[in-house]
Amino acid sequence: MPSESDSRLGLSNWLLIVLLWCLSAQPGFTQSTHDNSNPTQEPMRVLLIERCNPAPQADTTLQKNCLEVPAQLGKGQLVLAYGQIERDSADVFAQAVSTLSPDAIVILQSFGGDLVGGLRLGQVIRAKGMNTYLSTVSLPMVPERIQGKCFSACAYAFLGGVIRQIDTSGQYGVHQFRGTHQPVDPIQTQKLAAILGRYMDSMGVNRQLLDRALLTEPGKVILISKAQRDAWRVENGEAQPAITKNKWRMEVVPGGKRLAYATQTLGQGNLTLALDKRGVDTRLLVILRPKTTNPNNARWEELFITQKPVSAVLQLKLSEGLGSHSYTLSPLSSWLNPNPQSLGIRQIWYPISNEIFVHLQKAQQISIQLQWNQDVLREFNEPVTFGTAGLADTLLAL
Helix, strand or coil: CCCHHHHCCCCHHHHHHHHHHHHHCCHHHCCCCCCCCCCCCCECEEEEEEECCCCCCCCHHHCCCEECCCHHHCCCCEEEEECEECCCHHHHHHHHCCCCCCCCEEEEEECCECHHHHHHHHHHHHHCCCEEEECCCCCCCCCHHHCCEEECHHHHHHCCCCCEEECCCCEEEECCCCCCCCCCCHHHHHHHHHHHHHHHHHHCCCCHHHHHHHCCCCCCCEECCHHHHHHCCCCCCCCCCCHHHCCCEEEEECCCEEEEEEEEECCCEEEEEEEEEECCEEEEEEEEEECCCCCCCCCHHHHHHHCCCCEEEEEEEECCCCCEEEEEECCCCCCECCCCCCCCCEEEEEEECHHHHHHHHHEEEEEEEEECCCHHHHHHCCCEEEECCCHHHHHHHC
16 A cells, blocks of 8 residues: 555646646745836736726727727626736735626736746636736827836736637747746756646647747747737637646656546546556556635535545546446545645545556546535536547556
C-alpha cells in the first residue's frame, strides 16, 4: 500500500497552481513581464459598467459610460478591468466580482504587467466561468493610450475567458517575458515556458501562441492577427468543447514519476484522473477541486475536507464488440490535501488490477462515480465521463 507521502502529487491545473505559488515567492519572478517601453500605468481597476440601450432611437454617442458587446458573449453583467496588472490584481478582481453570476463578461484594457499576476487573473476568470472581451469602444474612465489594447500579461489573462472575442481593430499582443530589474536566467526561462504552456493547455489554446511570444525580438510586442487568433483559439466565439474530447497527457512529477492524466470540468468543480504504474502495480489517483461550497449547508466544506469517498465505481466501455465492464474500487489512501496552499483540493488513490489495466488500453470511454458516506456530498456522486484519446499511448509510456 502506498504511503500518504507518496500520494502528495500535483498535476495539470493543480500543479500549475502550485508552481505559480512557488514563483510568487521568488523575487526573481516578481515582475517578469513589465513592458518598460510603455507609459506607466495605474494599477488595475475593476468596476461594473452598463450595457448601452439597444433601442433604435437611442443615441449611444451620449451614453458615455455604457458598452455594447457581441451577442455570442451572452447577456451577463459587464465588468471593466483596466490598467497595469499587479501580483495582487487577481485578488482585487475576485473581491470586486464576488457577487456576480458566472455569465459575466470581463472587458480587459491593459499594456500588461506582472506575468504571474496575469496568469492568476486568468485562472480566477476561468474558475468563475466568465467570458472575456477586448473592446475598442472609447470609455471615459479608461486612459486613451490603452483603449482597445491587451498586451503581455493581459494577453494571458484574456485566455481565462470561457468565450473570448476581440473587436476587429482590437490589438492583442505578446512578447518575450523578461525581468524588471534583472535578466531572466535560462533556468527561469525554462520554468516560465513550461508553466505558460501548461496554462494554455488548461485554457484550450494552442501553444503556437507561446512559440510566437518566445520568438519575438527582445523589447518588441508582436500583434497576433485575426487569422492566428482564430487558428490558435485565442478567440473562440463559443464555449470550449467538453474536456472529454481532450487527449490524455503524460506528466513527469518530482522524483521522476510518470502519470497519464486527463481532467474533466463539472458544474460543481474539476475532476482529474491520473494513472501511475510501478512495476506490475498500477494505481489510479483521483483529484477533486470544488468550485464553491454548498450555501444550504454550513457543514459542507468541513465534510468535503474530512469525509473521503468510501469507494469508486469505474466503468469501461470497450471497443465495438467487446462490451463494457464495471469495477468497484476500494481506497488505498486517505483523503489527502496535495498542497497546503490549495485548501479546496483533495485527492485519493485506488488500486488498478492487471485486468482493469488491459481493459483500459482497449477502452473507448471511461466513467467514474465516487461513493460518499454523507448525503450532503451526493452532488459529487454523479458519474463523470472521460474520453480515451491518447490514453493507449500514454499507458505504454508509463
